[in-house]
Amino acid sequence: MVKLAYVQLAGCCGCLVSLADTYERLLEILDAVDLVYCQTLMDEREVPSCDVCIVEGAVCLNHEHMVEEVKEIERKADTIVALGACAATGNFMRHSRGNQRGRPTHEAFVPVTEVLDVDYAVPGCPPSPETIETFLVLLLEGKEELLKPFAELAKKTSYCGCDLMEEIINKSMCMGCGTCAANCPARAIEMIDGRPVLNKDRCIKCGACIVSCPRFLWIGDEPIIKAFDVGKVEEGGE
Amino acid sequence: MAEDLRDVMVKGDEEALGPHIGVFTARSTDGRILKVSQDGGIVSAVAIYGLEEGIFDGFVASVADPDDPEEPWKPRPVVITDPDEVLEAAGTKYTYCPNVSALKEAITTKACESIMFVGTPCQVRAVRKLQIVPLGMRHFPEKVKLVMGIICMENFPYEGLRSIVEELCGVWMREVAKFDIGKGKFWVFTKDGDVVSIPIDETHPFEGEPCHVCTDYCAELSDITAGSVGSPDGWSTVIVRTPKGLEILQDMVDKGLLEVKSIEEVKPGLGLVEKLAQVKKNKNAKEIEEREELNLPRPGEVFTKV
Structure with missing residues (x-):
């Protein structure tokens, strides 16, 4: 059974909540793994050796213990997953400037993808329960071909709503469908004249807009044809 | 005894379709629908049937106000929950409308649990x-019950459509009652009953460039695709x-909501759909190659390049 560790760094725990929001399917996922570390759910203080380490949250470079924990992950885990935008892209932690009463010296936050050799990244704030479930099932079943997009996304360590402009609209790719606006958790995108217009003050840099764009990343027709029985004549037909 | 669709349907070239x-x-057999629909009123008929039967509780489509003082005919996406309002969305708009963005409103604001979506192939x-x-x-996948696609060669930005209508056809946008593309022409029907057409070739400069990297003519991943191509006036190819x-379609036939015919009995027939699908695929595959050279x-x- 796959030994799974779940490490929480600087974040809000929302990704774990989203994972739990798969309802009874969460139990199936937990049945399929040997959960060896997860401070929210169990009393285990050190990250043990594991096959997969899921990391949620950004790394605070001014937090000595957190930096040590991150180095520990590198030594203990075979496969590292950056779950959620804070771990994958920095997310709203990118806006931190420190000098807050609780921890005035904590100002530098980077995504895990910047400091570790991360195998897979799942952006989104939080990624929806179905996205996390789909990813985990593919991971546990070892479907490397279908995991490729998540592996590619681990290479992109920062996002912003203005990516839509540079990567999609500037490249004459945007057909104005509004997927980006629908996926933005901050309602930072408005569709004007058939194109997304970003309200930069609202953007939390989670990457949900551009990653959900079908022109940025297409998952292939095959998984869709299979999932919805496109072209399938049912028994008794003909 | 209603017809069994399996006896009426034929299979076409899957490479193209x-x-x-x-x-x-x-x-549609409903006169109210046919009065306002683009062609056979299939999308409207399915939406009304689904909302009335309780199969859907929301229909995401686009609505345009021909009398808008600033931007007549500029569509906006809407979530329709009342079957009596479906016909407000009838008819093709020929300009971009961010239908997918309205799915968020359908789920969050309107709390829809079973949505019917209609859109262009790229939106599908x-x-x-x-x-x-x-x-x-969150929890989006199970809430979409039916995805309908419309056959689409390309689309126009709003100002492109306005240029075609006002400058090339010489009709004010606010005077337009209906647009259509067919028989190699772009057609404008005015509220006064005039009909103006120009060769479709003259509209090409106003096409949205992002459409030129799309090789999907028939909304290949939809549940149901509808369009005028291949069928006679007033009918739709489904x-x-x-x-x-x-x-869904069989139940509608059984209930007398749809009148159906074999596409082999009508002109111009399925061959034209297959031909135009292949034209789009070839033309736009070439455009993609040319872009790759840059x-x-x-x-x-x-995403693989960033």
Whole structure:
């Protein structure tokens, strides 16, 4: 059974909540793994050796213990997953400037993808329960071909709503469908004249807009044809 | 005794049309729909049927106000929950409308649990991707019950459409009653009953460039595709792709809501759909290649370059 560790760094725990929001399917996922570390759910203080380490949250470079924990992950885990935008892209932690009463010296936050050799990244704030479930099932079943997009996304360590402009609209790719606006958790995108217009003050840099764009990343027709029985004549037909 | 669709349908070339169960020609039997629909009123008929039967509780489509003082005919996406309001969305708009963005409103503001979506092939693809990986849309996949696609060669930005209508056709946008593309021409029907047409070739400069990297003519991943191409005036070509789509259409036929014919009995027939699908595929595949020569990414593969 796959030994799974779940490490929480600087974040809000929302990704774990989203994972739990798969309802009874969460139990199936937990049945399929040997959960060896997860401070929210169990009393285990050190990250043990594991096959997969899921990391949620950004790394605070001014937090000595957190930096040590991150180095520990590198030594203990075979496969590292950056779950959620804070771990994958920095997310709203990118806006931190420190000098807050609780921890005035904590100002530098980077995504895990910047400091570790991360195998897979799942952006989104939080990624929806179905996205996390789909990813985990593919991971546990070892479907490397279908995991490729998540592996590619681990290479992109920062996002912003203005990516839509540079990567999609500037490249004459945007057909104005509004997927980006629908996926933005901050309602930072408005569709004007058939194109997304970003309200930069609202953007939390989670990457949900551009990653959900079908022109940025297409998952292939095959998984869709299979999932919805496109072209399938049912028994008794003909 | 109503017809069994499986006896009426034929299979076409899947290379051109995408995977499907069968194709036929149909029109709504409801006079109210036919009065305002683009062709056979299939999308409106399915939406009204589904909302009345309780199969859907929301219909995401686009509505345009021909009398808007600033921007007549500029469509906006809407979530329709009342079957009596479906006909407000009838008819093709020929300009971009961000239908997918309204799915968020359908789920959050209107709390819809079973949605029917209609859109262009690219929008159908966007929705299907979201049904597999709904990155920022919690519990989205199970809430989409039917995805209908419309046959689409290309689209125009709003100002492009306005230029075609006002400058090339010489008709004010606010005077337009209906647009149409067919028989090699772009048609404008005015509120006064005039008909103006120009050769479709003259509209090409106003096409949205992003449409030129799309090789999907028939909304190949939809549950049901509808469009005018291949069928006579007032009828629609219907491509049934999924068992769910077939079940809905068969029930509508059984209830007398659709009049159906074999597409082999009508002109110009399925051959024209296949031909135009192939034209789009070939033309736009070439455009994608030309862009690659400039080191630009293929659509859907931008992420591998960043």
